[in-house]
Amino acid sequence: MSFVPYPADFAERYRAAGYWRGETFGSLLRERAAAFGDRVALVGGADRWTYSELDERADRLAAGFARLSIGPGDRVVVQLPNRPAFYEVIFALFRVGALPVFALPAHRSAEIGYFCAFTEASAYVTTDVHDGFDHRELAAVLKVPYVIVDGDPGPYIPLESLRVSEPVTGVRPPRPGDVAFLQLSGGSTGTPKLIPRTHDDYLYSVRGSAEICGLDADSVYLCALPAAHNFPLSSPGVLGVLYAGGHAVMAPRPTPDTCFPLIEREGVTITALVPPLAIIWAEAATHATADLSSLRVLQVGGATFAEEAARRVGPALGCTLQQVFGMAEGLVNYTRLDDPADLVVGTQGRPISPDDEILIVDDDDRPVAPGDPGHLLTRGPYTIRGYYRAEEHNRTAFTGDGFYRTGDIVRRLATGHLVVVGRAKDQINRGGEKISAKEVENHLLAHPTVLDTSVVAVPDDYLGERTRAYVVPRDGGPAPTAPVLRRFLRERGLAAYKIPDQFAFVDTLPTTAVGKISKGDLRSR
Numbered sequence: 406m407s408f409v410p411y412p413a414d415f416a417e418r419y420r421a422a423g424y425w426r427g428e429t430f431g432s433l434l435r436e437r438a439a440a441f442g443d444r445v446a447l448v449g450g451a452d453r454w455t456y457s458e459l460d461e462r463a464d465r466l467a468a469g470f471a472r473l474s475i476g477p478g479d480r481v482v483v484q485l486p487n488r489p490a491f492y493e494v495i496f497a498l499f500r501v502g503a504l505p506v507f508a509l510p511a512h513r514s515a516e517i518g519y520f521c522a523f524t525e526a527s528a529y530v531t532t533d534v535h536d537g538f539d540h541r542e543l544a545a546v547l548k549v550p551y552v553i554v555d556g557d558p559g560p561y562i563p564l565e566s567l568r569v570s571e572p573v574t575g576v577r578p579p580r581p582g583d584v585a586f587l588q589l590s591g592g593s594t595g596t597p598k599l600i601p602r603t604h605d606d607y608l609y610s611v612r613g614s615a616e617i618c619g620l621d622a623d624s625v626y627l628c629a630l631p632a633a634h635n636f637p638l639s640s641p642g643v644l645g646v647l648y649a650g651g652h653a654v655m656a657p658r659p660t661p662d663t664c665f666p667l668i669e670r671e672g673v674t675i676t677a678l679v680p681p682l683a684i685i686w687a688e689a690a691t692h693a694t695a696d697l698s699s700l701r702v703l704q705v706g707g708a709t710f711a712e713e714a715a716r717r718v719g720p721a722l723g724c725t726l727q728q729v730f731g732m733a734e735g736l737v738n739y740t741r742l743d744d745p746a747d748l749v750v751g752t753q754g755r756p757i758s759p760d761d762e763i764l765i766v767d768d769d770d771r772p773v774a775p776g777d778p779g780h781l782l783t784r785g786p787y788t789i790r791g792y793y794r795a796e797e798h799n800r801t802a803f804t805g806d807g808f809y810r811t812g813d814i815v816r817r818l819a820t821g822h823l824v825v826v827g828r829a830k831d832q833i834n835r836g837g838e839k840i841s842a843k844e845v846e847n848h849l850l851a852h853p854t855v856l857d858t859s860v861v862a863v864p865d866d867y868l869g870e871r872t873r874a875y876v877v878p879r880d881g882g883p884a885p886t887a888p889v890l891r892r893f894l895r896e897r898g899l900a901a902y903k904i905p906d907q908f909a910f911v912d913t914l915p916t917t918a919v920g921k922i923s924k925g926d927l928r929s930r
């Protein structure tokens with residue numbers, strides 16, 4: 406089964422509680438266009454679109470997709486930089502019931518090829534050249550019926566040509582309980598896992614997030630992180646500010662020299678960053694010439710934010726810090742804007758919903774004593790019940806009664822706030838970018854000089870963690886070197902952020918009592 410539905414009794418409860426309101430993203434945009442027509446919705450580069458324009462553009466592009474017979478349930482891999490067209494494309498896909506697969510701009514042929522093949526995608530929508538990388542060259546190695554390019558199309562279909570003025574006919578509009586898109590999991594498995602989110606459940610998380618963050622029609626959200634990531638998409642992100650009738654500014658880069666002038670020009674009130682960027686921004690603010698006084702809330706999440714740094718950023722940027730601990734699988738926690746300072750700097754917040762169920766358990770799934778650290782399991786009105794097409798993995802990633810095993814180690818305070826104290830999953834969190842150790846290990850094992858390998862996180866002052874690969878060379882042939890292995894991974898089309906920062910060549914890997922490689926031992930070296 407490709408999508409594990411919510412059990413009927415839970416779905417019933419979530420509807421009765423008013424969490425699931427029977428809306429879809431396509432209908433939401435239509436309503437917002439009716440209510441806020443002439444107000445600006447999206448800004449980026451030379452584009453400045455009102456709600457009516459965004460709505461019309463989504464309709465036109467939907468007709469273009471329909472012409473290509475892209476329709477209900479079809480998957481479309483979307484890889485676009487931060488620009489308004491990202492939203493035009495995904496709303497058009499929502500309208501025809503096709504499922505965007507949210508790739509990140511940093512992904513290369515290994516990831517994009519996998520998404521296209523695994524989802525049997527109908528199309529790949531991308532840009533021409535971004536950050537010096539030609540996405541049309543990447544497209545050449547894909548097996549996908551259509552490649553659609555925003556920009557100079559080369560041999561492919563120009564996005565522009567799909568903006569047609571004709572009504573979409575013969576397409577059944579998606580239902581609120583249908584899967585709206587596939588989001589990417591940070592993951593700890595050999596291949597990335599995909600997360601099916603429904604209109605109903607995702608809209609609830611967006612609405613709940615917008616309320617917690619106090620968004621209204623005067624809110625201005627700056628999208629500095631990659632638009633496709635769950636945090637700037639929905640926590641409350643661009644979708645949250647569109648829900649509230651405010652406007653979003655798409656920043657092409659997250660750096661202060663790009664973002665500070667945008668904050669001044671657009672009167673940005675809220676933005677979201679990962680910890681390393683928050684530290685850079687706080688530092689840059691001390692000698693910035695731009696006026697940042699419109700900024701009211703700085704959200705920081707995606708990775709552990711050191712308490713010392715958390716204490717500094719609010720005062721440095723003249724705004725309220727909000728910590729956000731979320732996951733694309735569902736559960737999102739926020740410190741509240743009126744929480745006392747010690748909770749804001751010392752915790753990662755509490756869940757959106759009163760019906761987010763939180764269990765903190767030991768290695769045998771037994772609840773720990775209140776306040777003690779343990780594995781975080783969760784179930785609720787916007788947390789998935791299974792990954793897309795992953796029956797076997799789902800058996801271990803979820804409990805029998807549907808709790809998602811987050812892989813995070815947390816403790817809970819009496820106030821309900823969670824503190825993330827560690828991680829049990831085999832993943833590296835490189836400043837918010839998630840890397841599955843096993844995925845990188847599999848690629849390294851394909852090199853002829855590599856006998857065995859183990860990839861672990863090592864602490865880093867700036868990124869929080871970096872990646873170190875321990876490599877056991879094969880006897881007899883040429884010895885592997887770091888530059889050779891790095892080039893090899895790049896040539897296999899692996900995203901740059903997954904390429905190990907450090908290599909260590911060793912004779913053997915330490916093992917545990919049962920003979921498994923001891924990552925704990927490697928990490929503590």
Ligand code: J2J
Nearest residue numbers: 591635636640706707708709729730731732733753825
């Ligand atoms: C420590 N670890 C954190 C935090 C996420 C909002 C914000 C973030 C994400 C996200 C998201 C953390 N402190 N504040 O989807 O909507 C780690 C945990 C978690 C994993 C999820 C959102 N915030 N993490 O980061 O799917 O390990 O989502 O399980 O990318 O990031 O990663 P991801």
